[in-house]
Amino acid sequence: MQYVIIGNSITSIGCIDSIRKHDPEGSITVIGEEKHPIYARPLISYLLQGKTDEQKMTYRDEAFYQKHGVQVLTGRKVEKIEAQEQLLRLDDGVAMQYDKLLIATGSIPFIPPMKNLEEVERRHTFLSLSDAKDLEADLQPTSRVLIIGAGLIGLKCAEGILKRVQSVTVVDLADRILSSILDEEGSLRVQTHLEQTGIRFHLSESVREFCGQEALLTSGKVVGFDILVVAVGVKPNIQLAKEAGLAVNKGILIDQACRTSDAHIWAGGDCSEGWELLSGERRNLALLPNAYMQGETAGYSMAGNEQRFDNAIAMNAIGFFGLHIITAGVYQGEDLCFTTESGYKRLFIKDHHLVGCILIGDQVLRGGIYTDLIRSRTDLRTLDFAMISEQPALMAFAQKVRSEQLGRAQ
Amino acid sequence: MKRIYVNEQWCLACHLCEYYCAYANSGLLDMVQALKDKPLHPRIQVEQKGTVSFAVNCRHCSEPLCLKSCIAGAISQKDGLIVIDQDKCVGCYSCIMACPYGALMPSESGVMQKCELCATNSHGLPVCVQGCPNQAIVYEER
DSSP states (O other), rough: OEEEOOOOOOHHHHHHHHHHHSSSSSEEEEEEESOOOOOGGGHHHHHTTTTTOTTTTBBOOHHHHHHHHHEEESOOOOOEEEEETEEEEEEEOOOEESEEEEEEEOOOEEEOOOOOGGGGSSSEESSSSSHHHHHHHHHHOOEEEEOEEEEEEEEHHHHHHHGGGSSSEOOSSSSSTTTTTHHHHHHHHHHHHHHHOOOOEEEEEEEEEEETTEEEESSSEEEEEEEEEEOOOOEEHHHHHHTTOOSSSSSSSTTTTTTOTTTTTEEEEGEEEEEOOSSSEOOOOOEEEEEEEHHHHHHHHTOOOOOOOOOOEEEEEEETTTTEEEEOOOOOEEEEEEETTTTTEEEEEEEEEEEEEEETTOOOOTTTHHHHHHTTTTGGGGGGGGHHSSSOOGBBOHHHHHHHHSOOOO | OEEEEOGGGOOOOOOOHHHHHHHHHTTOOOOOHHHTTTTOOOOOEEEEEEEEEEEEEOOOOOOOHHHHOOOOEEEEEEEEEEETTTTTOOOOOHHHHOOOTTOOOOOOOOOEOOOTTSSSSSSOSSSHHHHOOOSSEEEEOO
């Protein structure tokens, strides 16, 4: 059996882990476009911040690949998938046969059209290790940095570089920061915290035009800058899949076993669009835990031991300068709000189920208990909801449930 | 593999497990020196309400959501034991987001910590279990 994985990141690791639980023999080849061995991509902002280094960023070491008998080709690009022939064409013209293929091509930066963007010389994106290194090489203590995008990527970038430059200014089209994961109150709290560190925001704004080292905003304001980082968001990298004739929407369409429309091809991670629990629809969830679990699910299926990943939800853990945030699920239904001086919590309840949560500051501890209530679709009438809404604790569960939680064999 | 299991009907809410845990992971040989006048950062925590109490620590899940969610690749599974490499951890709280038991928490330095069954400190066997006066936590194969 010849397994081939396109993409050398988290989804690929999940896939290798599960293939090897059932098939110790089949050959596994990973093809990665980047020159680096596998690394923890979300750590690039921590690298610039000095909280990690390239060696520590190694997501799995060389021994992992040796133990699992995996061949990794780095710095190599797949040009074409010939699905009929079960064949890949690589950049050097080499053809590679596969029996089972996983597409884990991740996402690519989304760059909205902005007038004269191409004329900005010191222009960066912030997604890969080489992006981070390019940006780092460009930074100077006197640099004024303009970041387009107040989402997860833009703000982590801001945190990573703030101490190394003269100023950081963030522009976003939305009227608040982190609008994809926070409610208004949450956004405001985090924005206040970030402003205290010196980061400046221009919200409900976009760049009308770049003129030399100035950005003209839609309101007429002018922001001077030396370095530009475009971090508006990402989009699924589906080029290869699309050209191969696979069913795609925004991402590559997959079922709960991570199969694509081709019987020999699976997909997972940021490039895919799989079933999301709470909507009952396919969603592109470009999140690390989802990437691992889709890769893992695909690997089980590829090795002939099909399992279903049927409880994917959106969930994020992120922090800025010591203020931590955990969010999960959807923000629908009735809500409960708890506010403390250094924290904020909002729970969303629909038809006796917890469907979403926003936890900030001192409210994040043990937050996984809430996430689990959402993922497991626990009926809130089976537990002491007044207690658990105040504080996530196993005490709120029925004694029988708890003895199972803390006493069952794993 | 052997794991720590909880018999909540025997728990006295004495919190000794927390003290023993903090001591065992302090790296110090003397318990008084390890604990006196210091903030405790135990990896096992007692929940208590009315007459009910029990200790919670890592379950060492066979399908560890913390490992699958770790953005740094800092959490690994070795013969069933889930361990965290604190040098690699950047303190992003993804494991806290993922753990259904609330069994990981920030350490004094801000990176995450978890129960490693005392297999990675100098004690070798879970010190909380040895220190529990009423066998409310046990270390056994199930």
